[in-house]
Amino acid sequence: MAEPAQMRMTPSRRAILTELARACHPTADEIYRRVRRRLPRVSLGTVYRNLEVLQTSGLIRTLLDARGQRRYDARLDDHCHVRCEECGRVDDVRVLSERPLEESIEDDHGYEIRGHQLSFVGVCPECAPDAKGRDSSIDAGRPRPQRR
Amino acid sequence: MAEPAQMRMTPSRRAILTELARACHPTADEIYRRVRRRLPRVSLGTVYRNLEVLQTSGLIRTLLDARGQRRYDARLDDHCHVRCEECGRVDDVRVLSERPLEESIEDDHGYEIRGHQLSFVGVCPECAPDAKGRDSSIDAGRPRPQRR
């Protein structure tokens, strides 16, 4: 169940990676539907398992849309997002600006900005002691062991 | 189903608000368990419905922990969070510092910081046209109509 020592490049894996690069922050289900157009026998379970492996390997990142649904991102560099509260869509945002950030986002992306959120992700003192050897990944994160 | 014209202050509502102020970013289920200690007949559905009403009324905010689970926040002013990837806990963070942010968070809160995320929340151009008359609320957000 832990990440495999060696990751094989299978057809479904490749297809998922491809769609991930093509679509903009797709959900697991969006990837599933797209991948199935070429490989009709792929299952949703496989998509989820692959997304987990890919994230653990540091090849992709997980993020959360405004509703809490997971979305996946092929971009690995640090960058910001705008999340639509109505449809769940997530766009990348340029943070190079001389004007107030909110204002320039409204101009550049047409979003009506209602707020923002800056979160740091890490491990709290109580969970930290046993530095479990992970290190990559950011954002939303790793699969839930069990939801508590 | 839209927000009621008038919000009544019922015992469960009051209890939820109390626990919300007492606990630190509780999940719906945590609130539920706490409220039940005093009002054993309260149902989870009621908790969710109340949290929604309270958020819509601008009395509380919704946020997402590192796993995507919703948590609720009684603080209404803008502030930052640290989210533990292991246990899901969310703490408030002070952003007044002369040192690099990450570093000062590690010192002040004992977290091992693995990354951060800055997201803007709003309404995308495609959903915007019909400004649906909402305006309060920020962060994670409003109830999902249907998840798509």
Place this chain on the structure above:
DNA sequence: CTATGTGCAAAGTTTTTGCAGCGTG
């Protein structure tokens, strides 16, 4: 060959809803 990956289907977790009765203002 063998460890890793897969389809399928069932189960899990969190959140939403319908309904009939209850209670606040």
Place this chain on the structure above:
DNA sequence: CACGCTGCAAAAACTTTGCACATAG
């Protein structure tokens, strides 16, 4: 006493898993 709230139970939405078979390296 009307409209909002509630408990209860069923359903929905998303994600995880067990298992037997398939396959990359």
